[in-house]
């Protein structure tokens with residue numbers, strides 16, 4: 001799956017790092033849940049290439065993002081496995097909740113109504129829409145599964161209170177006292193997966209149980225778990241599938257760009273790329289005479305800020321919204337504390 005994703009994007013260009021980070025998660029979700037009856041909703045859906053490979057579109061993947069080809073995002077008209085069309089971020093929890101409510105109201109749907117599962121990144125989770133959805137989900141108490149795919153990366157490294165909070169959740173310190181309670185949760189694991197259960201037990205030792213922000217909002221919280229380890233993903237997903245009654249959040253830790261050295265090494269973990277050479281990772285950028293929008297905006301902003309120290313730049317939960325590398329700011333003597 002990973003090799004195929006790299007090979008495809010090397011020919012088509014597109015979103016690379018996010019898809020590579022969810023290869024195991026994608027396989028595990030499709031192994032445990034019954035799509036398209038169960039609705040798997042990918043937030044933004046720039047990470048959906050592995051999902052498309054697995055859901056009948058492998059032979060058309062090299063038409064991605066081309067005229068009459070496959071969309072680079074999930075698209076309802078393209079496949080019954082894409083129950084929700086996206087591209088804008090932070091909509092997946094609301095969408096999944098909508099499916100859950102429709103199911104519970106006996107709604108009709110060609111593919112049926114099973115579980116609703118939203119997969120949302122830590123960057124997308126910081127947006128207001130995601131919180132609006134959690135507010136609603138925690139109140140309605142419907143069975144709903146949210147997977148927080150936490151790779152400590154957005155388009156660029158994220159900043160903000162939620163990002164720091166998530167880091168603290170798996171830094172361990174504040175949750176040490178809950179370890180004993182977490183061990184008891186092993187008894188919930190399904191019988192046939194002895195090896196999985198043993199590994200899960202190890203994992204549960206390090207889990208945070210109780211008192212998370214998500215629990216305060218009415219979700220059960222499971223995690224954090226290693227999103228690249230099938231022996232953790234499968235038993236946890238199966239347990240949730242068997243036992244969940246209300247909204248539940250599974251906190252999965254992954255690496256953006258996982259398994260492809262040039263993406264792992266890139267500052268943005270290979271978020272998006274032009275066509276590239278698979279061996280070297282070198283991108284074949286089409287030469288353009290036109291400057292980029294962000295470049296023009298950033299240059300102008302920095303020029304203005306050099307003359308006026310009251311200018312503040314406000315960015316979307318990322319440090320370098322001007323399109324410039326943060327080091328450029330120091331050359332231009334723009335006070336970095338003003339980049340918020």
Ligand SMILES: Cc1ncc(C[n+]2csc(CCOP(=O)(O)OP(=O)(O)O)c2C)c(N)n1
Nearest residue numbers: 018044087088089121122123124153154155
């Ligand atoms: C409303 C909106 N704002 C901004 C974007 C641009 N965007 C695309 S992907 C992305 C980052 C998503 O980060 P995260 O949710 O952590 O997912 P990851 O790529 O790390 O898997 C952003 C900001 C968007 N798609 N929609």
